Amino acid sequence: MSKLIADTEIEIPLETFPIHKDTDPAQRNEWKQPHRIILILIGLALVGSAIFFLRWDWLPNYGDLILQGLWRTIWILCVTVFLGFLLAVPLGLAQAAGPAILAIPARWFCTIIRGTPLLLQLWLLYYGLGSLFPQYPWIRGSELWPYLRQAWPYAVLALTLSYAGYEGEVMRGAFAGVPKGQLEAARAFGMRRFTILRRIWLPQAIHRALPTLAGEAVLQLKSTPLVATITVVDLYSVASRVRQDTFITYEPLLLLAAGYLVITGIIVFLFRRLERLVPSRLG
Amino acid sequence: MTVSDAVSTDPLQPQSAEQAEAIHVWNLHKRFGALEVLKGVSMTARDGDVVALIGGSGSGKSTFLRCINFLENPTSGVIRINGEDIEMVSDGAGGQYPANRRQIERIRSRLGMVFQNFNLWQHMTLLQNVIEVPVHVLGMKRDEAIAIGEQLLERVGLSAKRDVYPAYLSGGQQQRGAIARALAIQPRVMLFDEPTSALDPELVGEVLKVIGDLAKEGRTMLLVTHEMKFAREVASHVMYLHNGIVEEEGPPEELFGSPKSERLKQFIRTVS
Ligand SMILES: Nc1ncnc2c1ncn2[C@@H]1O[C@H](COP(=O)(O)OP(=O)(O)OP(=O)(O)O)[C@@H](O)[C@H]1O
Numbered sequence A: 001m002s003k004l005i006a007d008t009e010i011e012i013p014l015e016t017f018p019i020h021k022d023t024d025p026a027q028r029n030e031w032k033q034p035h036r037i038i039l040i041l042i043g044l045a046l047v048g049s050a051i052f053f054l055r056w057d058w059l060p061n062y063g064d065l066i067l068q069g070l071w072r073t074i075w076i077l078c079v080t081v082f083l084g085f086l087l088a089v090p091l092g093l094a095q096a097a098g099p100a101i102l103a104i105p106a107r108w109f110c111t112i113i114r115g116t117p118l119l120l121q122l123w124l125l126y127y128g129l130g131s132l133f134p135q136y137p138w139i140r141g142s143e144l145w146p147y148l149r150q151a152w153p154y155a156v157l158a159l160t161l162s163y164a165g166y167e168g169e170v171m172r173g174a175f176a177g178v179p180k181g182q183l184e185a186a187r188a189f190g191m192r193r194f195t196i197l198r199r200i201w202l203p204q205a206i207h208r209a210l211p212t213l214a215g216e217a218v219l220q221l222k223s224t225p226l227v228a229t230i231t232v233v234d235l236y237s238v239a240s241r242v243r244q245d246t247f248i249t250y251e252p253l254l255l256l257a258a259g260y261l262v263i264t265g266i267i268v269f270l271f272r273r274l275e276r277l278v279p280s281r282l283g
Numbered sequence B: 001m002t003v004s005d006a007v008s009t010d011p012l013q014p015q016s017a018e019q020a021e022a023i024h025v026w027n028l029h030k031r032f033g034a035l036e037v038l039k040g041v042s043m044t045a046r047d048g049d050v051v052a053l054i055g056g057s058g059s060g061k062s063t064f065l066r067c068i069n070f071l072e073n074p075t076s077g078v079i080r081i082n083g084e085d086i087e088m089v090s091d092g093a094g095g096q097y098p099a100n101r102r103q104i105e106r107i108r109s110r111l112g113m114v115f116q117n118f119n120l121w122q123h124m125t126l127l128q129n130v131i132e133v134p135v136h137v138l139g140m141k142r143d144e145a146i147a148i149g150e151q152l153l154e155r156v157g158l159s160a161k162r163d164v165y166p167a168y169l170s171g172g173q174q175q176r177g178a179i180a181r182a183l184a185i186q187p188r189v190m191l192f193d194e195p196t197s198a199l200d201p202e203l204v205g206e207v208l209k210v211i212g213d214l215a216k217e218g219r220t221m222l223l224v225t226h227e228m229k230f231a232r233e234v235a236s237h238v239m240y241l242h243n244g245i246v247e248e249e250g251p252p253e254e255l256f257g258s259p260k261s262e263r264l265k266q267f268i269r270t271v272s
């Protein structure tokens, strides 16, 4: 029963955000075909029966907590994807075109981040770095101390570095993949090196990387529950809380799955909008 | 003379032809490692000249053209553009590179290069391609650049395609767009590197027509080409390059009509 429900929950976002690229008008009307309508009706029936037969009476008590957790998951995701990407650009550029003194450390960074479990990185930062700080009076006395005592800065740092490590590699490939002629044309017209980067190289590299970046953002979303292990209360930890308090297991997890699916759908949708800004037939 | 003095105010008109030296190259050498590709090439292009470079594959035509805007650093020799000597410093390994990057960038922005593979920027529409350098290199106002860009696109017959991305254009359209992009910088000299050799035969004509029109209106141009008939029509001076040396040069009638060197005779026979 519960497995079936999970399946129908999947049905909704995946159908709304089809994988195939150029959606022509004929495809947009596909959901009106008879077999689709039947599937949608079955899906609605399953959702309806889930609402009807399963226990949701705990929901009102945890409404606020769920919203808080949802909000925290979303902002951690957005902030770390954004900051991680900002780091990934120089990491990729250094590897693709930088001098050895920059390229080698960048490659090491990406290799280490990608080669070790995120959980380990998170714990090393929180339990390792976090436990070193209090030993230094000047850190305890600093303005940053109120933040350094909390868990979320370590969560944000670890997830940011993780995204930067993976995306640094992606951006390296994307930078290197921009055809030489594109950059040569810019040089031939007297563009300065930074202008070339800003106007030609980076936009084309990002466009090449976007489909991968979208996938990685979804993976990042699914890494966020790890922050619960260092006491950050995100969407996932709310489900655990409900289970501990009420001994209800399935329903919170189903709700959780639905929540992550919806966020995934939103990520895919937003990235697809971004991709549409430039035609897909590059180079 | 400074660079800006040489620019006429009307971008669609070529500079008044005072027969000043636009490009002067003397004894240019270029080697790639052990391979010496250019072995002392000299050339002078005055305003209004159309210099055609012909020669077999691997003779160094592209390399010569690319040395002029320093896409390749010449190994030795003198290059003077717009009356400005380009200072070079030794790299300590037998080569040299420009002493002042800003000077190179300034000079490049006065030379309109057209590539064999068009190299229009793929993430920009045609009009965006055309206004990119005026706005972001030459500091022109966007409105002004757009007005000029639209006129240029009309001239090359691409008004209807202004908002289209290069990937959706034919090769001939892309190359005409690339010519418009080069014209938009109000170049002192246009540099063409085999502008038609990546095109399907039926598209060659439309591009040659645009280039021919530019020659007629007195544009200064340097043209690497395999189209002998076209070179003969539009060029004021033809240089035949063989193995990095100018084997023979002169007015087109002479060069094609009564070639002196045995190699050129054979070359003309094989390409026509
Ligand atoms: N970046 C480079 N590194 C090493 N060798 C090069 C490089 N660029 C060109 N060469 C060599 O220099 C020689 C001349 O090349 P170039 O491209 O100037 O010839 P070309 O006359 O333009 O020939 P084509 O008609 O085939 O375009 C060739 O042997 C080529 O292999």
Ligand SMILES: [Mg+2]
Pocket: B061, B062, B063, B194
């Ligand atoms: Mg060539």
